[in-house]
Amino acid sequence: MSHEPVDSVGILVPSGMLGAGFAEATVERGLALGADVIAVDGGSTDSGPYYLGASTPKTTTAQVAHDLRILLKAAARADIPLIVGSCGTSGTDSGVDWVAGIVAGIQAEEGLALDVARIYSEQDAGTLTRHLDAGRVHPLPPLGALRAETLESCTHIVGMMGHEPIVAALEAGARVVLAGRATDTAVAAAYPLMKGMPAGPTWHASKIVECGGQCTTNPRAGGVFATIDAGGFTIEPLDPTAACTPDSVAAHMLYETADPFRMREPAGTLDVREARYSAVDDRIVRVEGSRFHTADQHTIKLEGARITGYETMSFSAIRDPHILAHIEEWAGLLRTVIEQRVKQTLQLPLGSYEFDIRLYGYNAVLEELDPAVGPPREVGVMLLVNAPDQDTATAVAKVANPLMLHLPTPDMDYLPSLAFATSPAETERGPSYEFVLNHVVDSPTPTAMFRTVVEETKRHG
Structure with missing residues (x-):
């Protein structure tokens, strides 16, 4: 040219x-x-x-x-x-x-x-390890020094x-x-x-x-x-x-x-x-x-991602005014009962799986950074389960299913009916990934x- x-x-x-x-x-x-x-x-x-x-x-x-x-x-x-x-x-x-x-x-x-x-x-983990050993790899905030095992754990690494x-x-x-x-x-x-x-x-x-x-x-x-x-x-x-x-x-x-x-x-x-x-x-x-x-x-910036587990998601919606007036207490109760039921039925202690409860319409986006004031009109409850394999993630979500449909607060004298967004309620999302590299190579x-x-x-x- x-x-x-x-x-x-x-x-x-x-x-x-x-x-x-x-x-x-x-x-x-x-x-x-x-x-x-x-x-x-x-x-x-x-x-x-x-x-x-x-x-x-x-x-x-x-x-x-x-x-x-x-x-x-x-x-x-x-x-x-x-x-x-x-x-x-x-x-x-x-x-x-x-x-x-x-x-x-x-x-x-x-x-x-x-x-x-x-x-x-794309970058080869072995080649990058040699760069690492030679002192040519440097972390960018907020990450610290890189380990060779982190490179090996990535499914794909690219240089920018x-x-x-x-x-x-x-x-x-x-x-x-x-x-x-x-x-x-x-x-x-x-x-x-x-x-x-x-x-x-x-x-x-x-x-x-x-x-x-x-x-x-x-x-x-x-x-x-x-x-x-x-x-x-x-x-x-x-x-x-x-x-x-x-x-x-x-x-x-x-x-x-x-x-x-x-x-x-x-x-x-x-x-x-x-x-x-x-x-x-x-x-x-x-x-x-x-x-x-x-x-x-x-310098060339590295980006790498690895599998953190497998995810299953379910989503329910709440319109019950009594639950909505005590939504944080209800979400805390949901978490406690899920942990108890999973341990009882699946013999899985917390730590062998993880789950997150996100209250959309209340605080799901910014959570404690922007606390909600007053009860919401309706809330979508997303349960996101992460486990070492897909079957376990789905099993945990299925244990949670009746709770996301009918869990009352301790002072309620009736069984509420909440609303799942899909049938079946559980959606298997497959492998979940996380970024693990924020480093540059000379x-x-x-x-x-x-x-x-x-x-x-x-x-x-």
Whole structure:
């Protein structure tokens, strides 16, 4: 790919996540504005550890294929690269291959011939243990020192790449880059950095566009378009009914960051303390003054998940005013009686299983952080059981079943009837996962921990 100097680079970001959907007209508008690259994130850890632990995408094939068909045709027509990061939600190797399979099918159907790069980011526990033994693995708060057993316990581990492996794939001739786990910003930053745009404005613009329309006055509007040049960048929404304002753009530095003025990337730190946000007009914002400080040591963040047990869930609803007036006492009684009945009937002491009672409509979301005041009108009671195997989890939930349907408070002289949401009441959720890694590795080179395959695609039809 050519490295001829350019004055600016236009980035088209159609949505915050591949598969979320967007209007095709917004992509056409982005092409008309002069897009040089299309970049979109394919995943996140926002939805919890299951998708990494099980290596399962959050989105359906139909969702991803809908978006990719529009983007692949647009990239081919405009002769610009398409970059997707964190494929398959968590960026595992199978997630990359899943998206690559969808791309191959669309190319065959549409008669396209775009060369595709797959960048794999899964990490081997044995290799990471050697890094650990050599002192190259460091914890991030709140975790402490890593143990080799923790690495071995993970079902999947990914390293979060920066822009460098993506640039290498583009330089190798790829027109479509399907990356494993990557920082949201690296997906957008790779092409402009390759074209010589300054690091400060590039990383700042990439942070602002990462979630699509979230930096606009209408978060549902979909895509955004950023133009990066030597002095800064401009940003505007692709939906004509939405607008970017200095406040909406600046506010996005608060999103998913511990420090609203600094954000760490594998290669260094974005610094926006001196950034200035100004309105170009009623829809477009100009940003100048962003800086990027290159780190002395390039680091790759690790994400890993492991199985914590197997879950069974049941859900009942309470409308009885007497129980609702004493809901905390009732929930405490429910917990006590469940423990007693499980010990009596299953001979299982607490500790060989766990369960959680969540009172939705009362305090299930924030619990003691935001105590309820006064009795609620109705409450949904969710029982979540975790045990070493699925049969045990379901057995505990079944022991709890009659209690979640008819348990009275001690002073009630009648048997209440509560309401299960489903029949059967117990829903087996399968293995439950937890994140166990929040560590970085000193990487010998920015690309050393990743594997790239570039495939030439023959034109079909």
